[in-house]
Amino acid sequence: MNFSLKHSDLRDIYDKVVAGERISDADALRLFETKDLNAVGAIADFVRQRKVGERASYIINRYVNYSNYCILSCQFCAFARKKRDADGFQHTVEEIVQKAREALNIGITEMHIVGGLHPSLPFSYYTDMLRGLKQLDARLQLKCFTAIEILHLAWLAKKSVKETLAELKAAGLDSLTGGGAEIFRKEVRAAIAKGKESAEEYLDVHRAWHQMGGRSTCTMLYGHVESLADRVDHLRQLRALQDETRGFTGFIPLAYQPENNRIPVQTPPTGFDSLRTIAISRIYLDNFDHITAYWVGLGMKLAQVALSYGADDIHGTIIEENIFRMAGSKVPQLQTEKDMVKAIREAGRVPVQRNTFYEPVKVWDNTGAQDEAAGAQPSAMLEKNLATA
Numbered sequence: 001m002n003f004s005l006k007h008s009d010l011r012d013i014y015d016k017v018v019a020g021e022r023i024s025d026a027d028a029l030r031l032f033e034t035k036d037l038n039a040v041g042a043i044a045d046f047v048r049q050r051k052v053g054e055r056a057s058y059i060i061n062r063y064v065n066y067s068n069y070c071i072l073s074c075q076f077c078a079f080a081r082k083k084r085d086a087d088g089f090q091h092t093v094e095e096i097v098q099k100a101r102e103a104l105n106i107g108i109t110e111m112h113i114v115g116g117l118h119p120s121l122p123f124s125y126y127t128d129m130l131r132g133l134k135q136l137d138a139r140l141q142l143k144c145f146t147a148i149e150i151l152h153l154a155w156l157a158k159k160s161v162k163e164t165l166a167e168l169k170a171a172g173l174d175s176l177t178g179g180g181a182e183i184f185r186k187e188v189r190a191a192i193a194k195g196k197e198s199a200e201e202y203l204d205v206h207r208a209w210h211q212m213g214g215r216s217t218c219t220m221l222y223g224h225v226e227s228l229a230d231r232v233d234h235l236r237q238l239r240a241l242q243d244e245t246r247g248f249t250g251f252i253p254l255a256y257q258p259e260n261n262r263i264p265v266q267t268p269p270t271g272f273d274s275l276r277t278i279a280i281s282r283i284y285l286d287n288f289d290h291i292t293a294y295w296v297g298l299g300m301k302l303a304q305v306a307l308s309y310g311a312d313d314i315h316g317t318i319i320e321e322n323i324f325r326m327a328g329s330k331v332p333q334l335q336t337e338k339d340m341v342k343a344i345r346e347a348g349r350v351p352v353q354r355n356t357f358y359e360p361v362k363v364w365d366n367t368g369a370q371d372e373a374a375g376a377q378p379s380a381m382l383e384k385n386l387a388t389a
C-alpha cells in the first residue's frame with residue numbers, strides 16, 4: 001500500500017476502491033474536503049493503473065472556431081462577440097477546409113470545431129463544412145459542436161435533436177465535444193451561464209447521440225461560484241448517464257479562467273484544487289476509461305503532474321486555442337508532439353498517440369530509441385509547418 005494511505009483517515013475509501021466498490025456521493029465529498037492531497041492522489045493513481053495500465057495518451061489535432069458571434073451572453077464567457085464588435089469573426093467553409101489542409105501536413109487525425117450560437121448562418125453551412133472536410137480526407141475525424149450548439153442547429157433546421165444529429169452524422173460528424181456542461185445545478189447555471197441549456201438538455205443531447213451509436217466526451221467547469229457539493233452532484237449526473245449509455249469516451253475537467261468576464265472570481269483554481277478534482281473524478285467516475293488533464297487550462301507542467309493523480313491523457317497539439325486564451329489563459333496556443341511525449345515519459349508513462357475515440361494510433365517505447373526509426377520527427381515538422389501556416 002502507498003505510504004500516504006497507511007494511516008490516512010481515507011483508508012475506508014481506499015479499501016472500498018480496492019474491493020471494486022463504487023464510492024458514494026458522501027465519500028466523494030470527503031475526498032474534496034480533505035487536505036490530504038497525496039492520499040487522494042494515491043487512490044486515484046491506483047484506479048488509473050488498474051483501469052489503463054501505464055499508458056498515457058495525447059492526440060494530434062487542430063482546433064478551429066468557425067465564428068465567435070453568439071446570440072447568448074454567458075457571464076463567464078470571454079469568447080463570444082456581437083456583430084457590432086470589431087473583433088468578431090466568422091470563417092467561410094473554404095477557410096476552414098484550408099486550415100484542415102494545412103494541418104493534415106503535420107499529421108492531425110482530428111479537427112475539433114466549435115463556435116458561438118451564430119445569429120444568421122444557415123444549417124447548410126454546418127453540413128457543408130462537415131462534407132467539405134470529409135471530402136478533403138475521409139480519415140480525418142471530426143469532433144464538433146457542444147450540446148447547446150446542437151440545440152441551436154436543431155432550431156435552425158426546424159428539426160428534432162435526433163433528426164439534426166442524424167443529418168450531421170450523415171454529413172461526417174464523428175463525435176460531439178463535451179463543452180458547455182459547466183456545473184449542472186440550476187442556481188449555478190443561472191449565475192454563470194444564464195440562457196444556456198439546462199443540465200437536462202445537455203444530458204439529453206448526449207443521450208440522443210449515444211443512442212444513435214455516437215460517442216462524445218463530457219466536461220465540468222470548476223473553480224468559480226460552485227460549491228464542492230455542486231461538483232459531486234455534477235459528477236453524479238455524468239456517472240448516471242454513462243451507466244445508461246456507455247457513450248462517453250472520456251471526462252475533461254476544465255479549470256475556470258477568471259479574466260475578461262463578468263463573474264467576480266479573483267483567482268483561478270489552484271494547483272491543489274485542480275489535482276484533487278482530477279483525482280476525485282478518476283475515483284468517482286468508475287465507469288469512465290479516460291480522464292484528461294487539459295493542458296490548456298492547467299499548463300503543461302501541472303498536466304504532467306496530474307498523470308500521477310488519476311489522469312491518463314493530456315489532450316492534444318490543438319494549434320489554435322481561442323476560448324481559454326481569451327479568458328486569460330497564458331499557456332501557448334499549441335503543444336508539439338515532441339513536448340507531449342517528453343512530458344509523458346518523464347512522468348513514467350508510456351506515450352500513446354490516440355485518435356478521437358482514444359484508440360491507439362502509435363505506441364512509443366519509453367526510451368526514445370525508436371523515435372528516429374519511426375521517422376517520428378513530427379514536432380520538427382509541426383514547427384516548420386506552423387511557420388508557414
Ligand code: SF4
Nearest residue numbers: 070072074077080116
Ligand atoms: S459560452 Fe458559448 S453559448 Fe455562452 S456566450 Fe460563450 S459562446 Fe455563447
